[in-house]
Amino acid sequence: MAQVTGNEGYRALGDRMIAARGLPASAFKAECQIEDGPSARYRPLVVRDGQYEGSYFQDHAPLEECSEVVGHAVRAMYYFCGAMDCAANGRYDDALGRLWANLVGRRMYITGGIGSAGANEGFTADYDLPNRHAYAETCAAIGLVMWASRMARRFQSVEAVGVLLRALYNAVLSGASQDARGYFYANPLESQGEHARRPWFECACCPPNIARMVLSVERYLAWEDDAGLVLAAPVAGRYEVGGHVVNVESDYPWGNDFTLATETQGTIAVRVADPFGGQGTLSWDGGEARSEDGWLVAHALGGGVVRGRLGHVPEFVRSHPLVPENAGRLAAVDGPIVYCAEAVASEPSPNAFRVRASAKPKRSSGGLRVEGTDLSYAASLYSGSAELVGTPRSLDLIPYSTWSNRGPSVMRVWLAEA
Ligand SMILES: [Zn+2]
Incomplete structure (x- = not known):
């Protein structure tokens, strides 16, 4: 509002609201305590052992003292954007730098999805990045694009540009079907066929948020x-x-x-x-x-x-060894684009493939192709040796953002390593 109207009072109000977070006299705490009040339903998320714990509201500590991204992921992103826009003299820059390092180093999916848990629509612990049960709300990825854009500008950070593009081209765009008639709220990195986009949600934040992001993308x-x-x-x-x-x-x-x-x-x-x-x-x-x-x-x-x-080529990457979910797995990327295998275009199922770490995926029409010499798959339920059998001809990978456009299907971003 300050940028659009020139009235700096809006910026001062934002600054004051950010400075009010995490203080002992909490307006959020008071509102939660009102019987039948608008925030009463959030009590289970902010009361632990009878004590108020405000991380869900980004109200657990003053921003200057924060080092870990916690609580509701969309709130966190909008909060950090507000702190960068409103606070004078880079007051929160040190804290935002620590929070950024924690997020992109330990709590972000390779797709740019953030907020791995559905229970709090938000963050959990370092390296806790489940694929199939990822929450990774579309709006949180949009919020990350907004924050990354500010970090890129403020600090001339090419890392922040990379995060912006990863989130935009993967965790944001996967939120909408290619005909723009179906939407994901959560954006998992693995499916056994149980996920499908829906036309609308009771809390329909994500569909219009995608529309806003796509229609203003040149600003980013x-x-x-x-x-x-x-x-x-x-x-x-x-x-x-x-x-x-x-x-x-x-x-x-x-x-x-x-x-x-x-x-x-x-x-x-x-x-x-x-x-x-x-x-x-x-x-x-x-x-x-x-x-x-x-x-x-x-x-x-x-x-x-x-x-x-530009300098990038298609390649397989590993995740940090402390991400237990991804141990012994590889994911294909090509610059900003993260790829996945989907069963409707893959025989056998993506669950069965084993990819050699030395594999060099090649660009093909609509995706990447891995040649059969870099692949194998297991064909029996149990066997006495670790030997894998079967040599498929090739494996086609599609951009993650385009998965689930051909009906429900097994899908994997992280493929097993041979
Ligand atoms: Zn949303």
Whole structure:
């Protein structure tokens, strides 16, 4: 409201509401105690052994003292965004840096989904990232895009750009079916066929939130800072930022090549994030550049065309060994896109496949393909040796965001390692 109206009173109000969190005199606690009050139904989530414990409301401690992301995931994201927008002089920057490290280092799915538990619609403990029973609400991923965008701008953080893109292209977009008539509230990373998108929810926060995010996505992809224009990703489009117009042509995220050109006169530096691999290149009339610290920089763009290539290739990745759910498993990624295997396009079931860690998935139409020489699968229920039998011809992987568009099906992001 302060940005739109110019009335700084709104910002001061936001700052005051954030500073009121986690204090002994809690308005949230008082509201919960009102018999039949609007917050009475939250009592089971905030009263432990007769004592108020406000993490569900982000009311457990003042923000300056926080180091772990806890409680309701959507609330947490909107809270951190508000703290960055409203507080003067970077008052919460240290705490937000700690919370960010905890989230992306220990409590975030590879898809950018966050808030693994349905009980509190939120966070649990470090490395507790169940796949099949993941909550990972669509709105929480949208909130993460919003927070990551602010972290990327405030700290020129290419890591934050990477998180923004992972969440946007996976945990956000999986929330809607391709015909936009069905929605996921929770976004699991594994299904045994029990999940399907629904047309609506009693608490229908996610469907309009996806609409808002998709229709305003350019705000998260391009911005201006002291050094010039910044592109989080070279998504094709026409961007009007700070009096400059930049046209981008590409088939990102499916290809690595792009061109960008400015319509406006004069010179301006343009930075393009290269967060996955960091081996990209840029060239323009009179200059060229390689990725440095995850950024590609064209120093003097003035009406000319810049040709670029991002550095990422399809690959299998492991998760941290302390994530018990993913021990002995691999997931395929290609830049921002996380891939999954779905039974409707896979014979045998994705549950049976074993993938060699050395496998090099290749881009194919609509996804990635793993060749049979990198695969095997178990064909009997029990056997006396660890030997696996069967050599399937190939395994096709589809973007995670597009799963469950062909009917209920077994689906896995994390495949067993051979
Ligand atoms: Zn929601």
